[in-house]
Amino acid sequence: MDMSIARRTFATGIGAAALGGAAAAIAAPASAAPVRADGDSARPLIGRAGRDRLHVMSFNIRQDTTPETEPGDPDHWPDREPVLIDLLAREEPTLLGVQEAQYTQMSAIDSALPRHRMIGYGRKGGSKDEHSAIFYDTTRLEVLAWDQFWLSDTPEVIGSATWGNRITRIVVWARLRDLASGAEFAMINTHFDHESEQARIKSGQAMIDLFDGGELDQLPTIVTGDYNSPAHDSGAYTTLVTDGPTVDSWDAAAEQLTPAWETCPGYAEAVEGGDRIDWVLTTEDITTHQAAINDYRDPSGAFASDHLPMQALLSLP
Numbered sequence: 001m002d003m004s005i006a007r008r009t010f011a012t013g014i015g016a017a018a019l020g021g022a023a024a025a026i027a028a029p030a031s032a033a034p035v036r037a038d039g040d041s042a043r044p045l046i047g048r049a050g051r052d053r054l055h056v057m058s059f060n061i062r063q064d065t066t067p068e069t070e071p072g073d074p075d076h077w078p079d080r081e082p083v084l085i086d087l088l089a090r091e092e093p094t095l096l097g098v099q100e101a102q103y104t105q106m107s108a109i110d111s112a113l114p115r116h117r118m119i120g121y122g123r124k125g126g127s128k129d130e131h132s133a134i135f136y137d138t139t140r141l142e143v144l145a146w147d148q149f150w151l152s153d154t155p156e157v158i159g160s161a162t163w164g165n166r167i168t169r170i171v172v173w174a175r176l177r178d179l180a181s182g183a184e185f186a187m188i189n190t191h192f193d194h195e196s197e198q199a200r201i202k203s204g205q206a207m208i209d210l211f212d213g214g215e216l217d218q219l220p221t222i223v224t225g226d227y228n229s230p231a232h233d234s235g236a237y238t239t240l241v242t243d244g245p246t247v248d249s250w251d252a253a254a255e256q257l258t259p260a261w262e263t264c265p266g267y268a269e270a271v272e273g274g275d276r277i278d279w280v281l282t283t284e285d286i287t288t289h290q291a292a293i294n295d296y297r298d299p300s301g302a303f304a305s306d307h308l309p310m311q312a313l314l315s316l317p
Contacts, residue, residue, distance in 0.1 A: 045257050045292040046313050048092040049140075051180040053289065054316070056249075057093035058224035058280050059309035060191070060264075061109075063100045063130060074267035074302065081108050084304035087296050088112035091311065096135040097189030097224030099307075103127035115139050119146045120172040120189070125158040132172050132191045132225070144184070146174040147215070151190070151203045164196035169203060173210060175219065183316045185286075186216040190225040197235050200228065204239035211283065212245055220316050221246075223281040226307065230275040237279075246281040249312040253291035261293045266306045270295050278310045285317040 049055040061084060062075070069076040088096070089112040096113070106118060113135060120133035136143065149155035151169040152162040161168045173188045188207055193199040211221040223246060229236040231248060240246050250256065262274025270293070282288065290313040297303050 044090045044092070045294055046091060046093075046290060046311050049094050049313060052315060054094045054178075054222075054314045055092065055311065056095045056097075056187075056222055056224065056280055056314055057091065057309050057311045058097045058099075058189070058226070058278050060099040060226040060278060060305060060307035061101050061105065062305040062307065064102050064105055075306070077105070079302060080304050081105075083296075083298045083302055084108055085112040086298070087294065087304050087309070091294070091309075092137075093135075093311065094137045094140055095187055095222065095224075097132070097187070098135070099130070099132050099189075099191040099226040101131045101133060102129075103131065106131075106133075109135060113137075117143075119143065119174055120170075121148055123150070123159070123168045123170045129168070130191070132170050132189050134172055134174055134187055134189050136174070136176065136187075140179055142177040142179055144175045144177055146172070148172045149206075151193075151199070151206055155206070161199075163193075163199035163202045165193035165199040166195065167193060169193050169199070171203075171207060171210075173216065175216060178316060181316065183220075185220040185222070185316055186211060188216075188221065188223045188225075190223075190227075192225065192227045192229065192236060194228040200234070200236040201239050204236045204244070208240065208244060208246075219283075220285050221283045222286065222314065224279075224310075226278050228277055230277060231279060240281060245283060247284055247286075247288075249280040249282055249288040249314070250276065250291045250293075250310070252282075253288040253312065255290045257290055257292040258295065259293070261295055261308060263293060263308045263310060264306060265308065267303050270308060276310075278307060280310050280312040282312075282314065287315040287317075289313045289315065 064077040116135040122128040150160045152160040154160045171190045259272045261270035263278040292311040294309045
């Protein structure tokens with residue numbers, strides 16, 4: 001593949017058709033009811049959204065580390081996979097932004113969300129390396145256009161990294177139409193660098209440039225991601241929220257369904273009031289009805305990931 005390939009905008013269905021069948025779907029195993037901190041294992045925190053609302057989830061699902069782990073290890077993907085499937089199948093987000101996802105893990109998401117399709121490539125091009133993909137419910141949403149770029153001074157160059165980050169970072173965005181209302185809006189999904197504050201700040205500004213004068217100008221916009229930065233106390237948050245054009249759905253929610261847990265507890269009990277590094281942000285014209293941090297595990301206490309998913313129930317203007 002030409003490493004300087006230009007960014008491309010795809011008409012509805014082109015990228016989705018190519019990427020939707022990431023791998024053959026696998027059947028979700030039958031299991032006992034999962035454990036949840038609020039004690040109610042039978043119901044989802046938010047579940048499938050009604051026709052006038054969108055359920056959005058941001059979830060770093062943690063890459064597949066099977067070669068370095070053994071059965072019984074909390075990070076072992078074959079053990080985590082059924083927990084992830086169960087979590088997603090119960091919650092049924094309309095839109096899901098994932099981080100750290102590898103191509104071989106996409107079949108689990110396909111199994112959990114069979115109505116959904118995926119857009120996004122790996123950060124080294126094609127199916128290579130981690131994805132920051134967007135999954136959308138095809139019975140509810142239509143993709144009008146989508147694209148991916150690299151967070152660097154050369155955003156069209158696959159695998160580029162120039163802002164002090166050693167690891168390539170990407171943004172995937174989609175322009176969507178709500179089939180229920182006809183309303184158009186945008187979603188952006190990303191995974192910021194874990195080492196460079198400069199890279200995180202520049203990445204925040206690059207996303208703002210998309211919907212503030214850029215290709216998604218004036219559209220109601222949802223931004224999901226693992227920002228590797230604590231909410232309220234980081235350069236990325238200041239760029240995007242405090243001094244920026246977006247609102248933190250957790251703070252804006254009319255109802256918070258869970259405690260304010262940290263979002264990367266590393267397979268341990270989450271600490272209330274700890275760092276919330278995964279966010280669902282919106283432009284100010286979007287209303288947040290509910291927000292949640294899903295502290296979810298299987299009957300043995302196993303988690304789907306070292307991160308907890310962030311969820312928000314939203315209304316478009």
